[in-house]
Amino acid sequence: MIGTTPKPFEEITDALKGYDKIAVIGCDGCAKVCMTGGSDQVAEMAEKLKKNGKSVLFAMSPERTCYVGKTKTSLDPQLDKLKEADALLVLGCGGAVQITRQVLENYGLTIPVKVGLDSVGHMDTLIMGELAIEQCQECGECILNETGGICPVTKCAKSLLNGPCGGAENGKCEVDSKRDCAWILIYNRMAALGELDKLRRFMEPKDYSKMAKPRRLNIKERKVE
Amino acid sequence: MKLTELFDKGEFVITGEVGPVKGCLRSTAGSKLPQCAQEAELVRNVVHAVNVTDNQSAVMRLGSLAASVKLKERGFEPIYQMTCRDRNRIALQSDLLSACSLGIDNVLCLTGDYTSLGDHKTAKSVFDIDSVQLLKIAKGLNEGHDMMGNALTQSTNLALGAVVNPNFEPLDLQLLKMEKKIEAGAQFFQTQAVYDSAVFEKMVKKTEKFGVPIQYGVVIIKSPQMGKFMNENVSGITVPAWIIEEMGKVAKQDRKKKAIEITAKLIREIKPMVQGIHFMPLGWADIVPEIMKAVSSAA
Structure with a gap:
């Protein structure tokens, strides 16, 4: 899922300054799991905004706000109220915000x-x-087959591909002593699998062009364009 | 002279680390010798070369290359330290070409301390490539091509060094990476600070077969507080209780004398196992000559 945390309420009211009639859109996908934008949090936000003097036109959580079809289906019955809105507040990931904007643009709003x-x-x-x-960077060339199913690109602070730096102590990372050193995890896992020799292989520098933004996924063809 | 040539001649190679200043080195009338040059001067007669750190501990300073060149102009043999933290593969290769063009003969390839340990905690860390890959790339430049296989108009000619931490647990994992560094192109190694000859011996028994020269890394413990601080805050280094106690027993003004005694003792124990010593004096470069004198007088 996409992890989210709430912005401070002051930052939200600052962003909504000058707008009176607000519609609150959450997301019953990832934001619901994170307890930041599901139906409950959307209702809470509507109450807080009302107490703050805003008029809340409606509050709802589409099943997945990052799906343009699902967001449109949820918003279609609210079209008249949307036309009255001064602003929308989305409690979802950055993708949910942009899909909501696109749906509005498609309505001509x-x-x-x-x-x-x-x-x-x-x-x-x-x-x-x-x-x-966080365990995956969506790097576009998964190396978990080589590293015992533990991702050094994500779980090593320095994304090292050929083994640990010298900074780990008591199995913990030099960057955060509460976090396990990814390479020690990988080493122990490969040892348990009896595959330590595989770690001797030189890992080539990563092809970061596969992470070049913004990527475009052709779902029909199942490939990145 | 390249460090590799010294090792090949059978020299016991002594190096000392200096940290570039936080500021620029444009000389003006009456300007004082910068601290990194002062530190280098203190060890001039005992070291073969000086390591010049690359924004050490992720603290922004004068660039390692500029400081290396300035030290070369003063007659020192610099070892240009290069980390993967701040530059991508294009910048790193370009800087290696620059280094060679400016007369640098030695480069030490490192991963680099993480950004959050330094004084620009909000900076984006790069780590586009790792130290093993950097060594392989640098070797390629020596052979006349960049990492994409494009030919260079002129090859670099750099001696390639790397680091290893004998304190690392599990040691075999650290040595697996050391072997990868050797295969990638590392020609000599400098170690992290070690204060226990048994720890060093354990490593050397396993690395002897690699056939690469290793320099014993020495960080001088200046006070009991420093020993405790390193144990608590510097990952990968353990300062044993006996050193902290010994340093604590003497009056402040006698600490340098005690540090010479302790460091010389450690060096005497470890010297037969290595091909050189790498000093990281952290401000006490002045006692490095006395340490070496104490080592040889007891030998």
Whole structure:
């Protein structure tokens, strides 16, 4: 999922300064899992905005706001209210904000779309409702086959491909002593698999052109263009 | 002279680290000798070469290349340290070409301390390539081509050094990387600071077969506080309790004397296992000659 954290409320009210009639759009996909933009948080935000003197036209959470079709289906019944809106506040990832803007543009509406969350990356949920961690950079050339299913590109602060730096102590990273050194994890995993010899292979510099932004995924052809 | 030539001649190679200043080195009338040059002067007669750090600890300073060139002009043999933290593969290769063009003969290829450890914590870390890849790329430049295989009008001619941390656990993982560095092109190694000859011996027993020269890394412990600080804050280094106690026993004004004694003792123990010593004096370059004197007088 895409991890999100709430922006401070003052930052949101600052972004909404000068706009009175607001519609609040959440996301019942990732933001719901992060407890930042699901139906509950959208309702809470609507209440807070009202207390802050705003008129809230409606508040809703599409099933996945990053899908243009799902967002449009959710917003279609609200079109009349949308036409009245001074601004939209989206409690979703940066993608949800931009898809919402695109849906509005497709309606022919030019309304400011503001974001109430900060997106913090591709996250894997370890404990539902408690903890998610970043383990994948979507680098476009997965090397997990070579590294025992543990990603050094993401889990090593320096994205080292050919082994650890010299900074780990007691198995922990020099950057954050609470975090495991990715390369020690990889080493232990490969040792357990009896495949340590595979770590001797020289790993070529990464092809970062595969991460060149913005990527475009041809879903039909199943390839990046 | 290239460090590799010294090792080939069988020299016991002594090097000392200097850190470029935080400021520029444009000389003006009456300007004082910059600190990095002063530190180098203090060890001039005992070292073969001086390592010039590359924005050490991720603290922004004068560039390693500029400082290396300035030291070369003063008659020192610089070892240009290059980390992967701040430059991508284009900039690193370009700087290696620049270094060779400016008369630099030695380069030490490192990963680099992480940005958040330094004084520009919000900077974007680069780490486009790692130290093993940097060594391979540098070797390619020596052979006349860039990493994409494009021919160079003139090859570089750089001696390539690397680092290894004997304190690392598991050691075999660190040595696996050391072997990869050798295969990539590393011709000599400098170690992280070690304060236990048994730790060093454990490594040397496994690295002897690699056949590459290793310099023992020495960080002079200046006070008991420094020893404790390093244990708490510097990853990959352990200062044993006996050194902290010994330094704590003497009066402040006698600490240099004690540091000479302790460091010389460690060097005497480890010297037979290595092909050189690399000093990281951190401000106490003045006692390096006395340490070496103490080492040889006891030998």
